[in-house]
Amino acid sequence: MKIPAPFAWSPEFSTSYDNIDSEHRTLFNGLFALSEFNTQTQLNAAIEVFSLHFHDEQGQMKRAKFAGTKEHTDLHNGFMDTLRGWNAPVSQKQLKDGMAWLCNHIPAEDFKYKGKL
């Protein structure tokens, strides 16, 4: 899915789970704030919301015994490694790649658990 401009969650990213959708909004907001201010504080805040969301989403998949939990968790861990490798100010390329990752991950991966949690 293409990167929305301005960078924000929209219903095309809806998983049908309100709690997950509201966490996804925090991810969009976190990367948006980072693109606007680009300080270590914003970067740390973005890392925090991704970490919290991934933890919660993985917990829900695990509790539902969702078959793709392991592969999905590996994708989350890979992106956390990417984020933790960033230093503020983050480059435009890194920001764009991070935004693209999120806009791809939700429809390509998160949508797989739709109706299964």
Ligand SMILES: [Fe+2]
């Ligand atoms: Fe995910």
Ligand SMILES: [Fe+2]
């Ligand atoms: Fe997610």
